[in-house]
Amino acid sequence: MRSLSFRVTGLVSAMVVLGGCERQEKAPAPAPAPVKASAPAPAPSSRSSTEGELRERLRCEALLGFSGLMAAQQEFFGEKNVWTADVTRLPSPAACTDGSRVPTLDGTWLAGCHFRYAVSVTGSHPDNSTFSVRAVGVGGLAEGLTYAMTHGYADGKPVRVWPSELVLEDCHGVRRPEGTPLPAPLCEGASNLKGFFTAQKAYFGEKDRYSESAAQVGFAPEPCLDGSRAPVPDDTWTAGCRFIYRAEVSGTAPEQTFRLTARGMKGPVVEQKLMLDSEYTWSPADPGCAP
Structure with a gap:
């Protein structure tokens, strides 16, 4: 069976609706305020x-x-x-x-x-x-x-x-339409790190070693909805939508450990960094995003 080049991370987290989600496409017209003859003209409607x-x-x-x-x-x-x-x-x-x-x-x-x-x-x-x-x-x-x-x-x-x-x-933010809620932008990096972690462990189960190659372990993060990806500084990184990812492996097989890094490259996550090691220790703390 063909393996997918794109993976989809779950869209999670609660959202608050702007004025509710009822099918009320047109806003009610505001009631006109009384204006005295000497008063200035009323402000334009919003x-x-x-x-x-x-x-x-x-x-x-x-x-x-x-x-x-x-x-x-x-x-x-x-x-x-x-x-x-x-x-x-x-x-x-x-x-x-x-x-x-x-x-x-x-x-x-x-x-x-x-x-x-x-x-x-x-x-x-x-x-x-x-x-x-x-x-x-x-x-x-x-x-x-x-x-x-x-x-x-x-x-x-x-x-x-x-x-x-x-x-x-x-x-994102206060714009809350009907549908599956969108996750916080940071959750893209967190969810993909969890997927990268799972891929490394599965690869170790087969090969008795870890790998610094995302492609080798089968980790392929999803691009942005428009198909674009974050820029990478070199080929040691793998690009997702707003984050890029890298694995660093230490030790000699089978006595190895690894550290995974997600680095924000654009939008609201620029310069944010998440790390997850082979003992499932987060740095900083686990952001709590769903898988």
């Missing part, structure tokens, strides 16, 4: 900024919907060596907080809160096939919004096409 926040929440909802479907497709590919266009094999994106969903056209669509999603597959050979997801907004401010993403392989090389409007960093 409606545009409120609608901007709501539109940002919609973009984040679509991003989370795509991310969840991509994770499910990668899990299916890991088992079957093919992508699937059968939406019954894929999880439905999150509903609104009141449990409602947009209507679907037929059984080939998945329904979320403000978007419905269609899935298609091109090609059949594992090294030359992709899947695509199209998100179509329904009702209110979502009406007319359409996003599309593609992921897979072309001639054995990873391919990912991602909408430039859907930016992961914009969906």
Whole structure:
């Protein structure tokens, strides 16, 4: 079975919703305040900024919907060596907080809160096939919004096409759309270190030694959603999205130890560093992120 070049780390941690997640795409107009004849003209309405926040929440909802479907497709590919266009094999994106969903056209669509999603597959050979997801907004401010993403392989090389409007960093902090919550940025490094640790231990179980080569032990961190990766200073590092990773091995096999390092390279994690050794000792302390 083909091993995946991309791995998906779980999207975890609690999120607080901006004004709730009900399907209320349009903000209510503020009541006009009485104005005296001698008073200056009232300040312009803040409606545009409120609608901007709501539109940002919609973009984040679509991003989370795509991310969840991509994770499910990668899990299916890991088992079957093919992508699937059968939406019954894929999880439905999150509903609104009141449990409602947009209507679907037929059984080939998945329904979320403000978007419905269609899935298609091109090609059949594992090294030359992709899947695509199209998100179509329904009702209110979502009406007319359409996003599309593609992921897979072309001639054995990873391919990912991602909408430039859907930016992961914009969906952290106080922007809390419907869907699986996003983890704190530091959790990318922590979760990948745990995966690197597991890969080293599995490799030792087979070879009675550790390795400083991430590829050799089967550690392949996931890139950013748009397919980009953090820059690496040299080939001793392996790049993920915002972090880069390195293994240092000491001793002579089989009496060896290792130390793994995750170093933040961009965005909110620049210059942050996490380390995990072969005794599962964290430096600094375990940040507590889920696997």
